[in-house]
Every structure is written in structure tokens, then in C-alpha cells.
Amino acid sequence: MTCMSIRMNWRWLSRKMQVAIKSYSRKSWTIYYLIIVLLT
Secondary structure (H helix, E strand, C coil): CCHHHHHHHHHHHHHHHHHHHHHHHHHHHHHHHHHHHHHC
């Protein structure tokens, strides 16, 4: 693999990771909220 392809893949991966982190944080927050509601 060349440096250019690695750089391009890194950008794509970082973008995908950001989207995944956002969606995951949203899901984890809803799960956390549900657990709090169930416990109280």
C-alpha cells in the first residue's frame, strides 16, 4: 500500500469512526436512561 492510499483510508476510517461513535453514544445514552428509569 502506498502512503496516499493509507492516508485516504485513514480519512475514511476516521469519518466512519466518528459516525459510529455518535450513533453508539446515542444508543448508550438511551440504554443508560432506560436502566435509570427501571431502577428508580
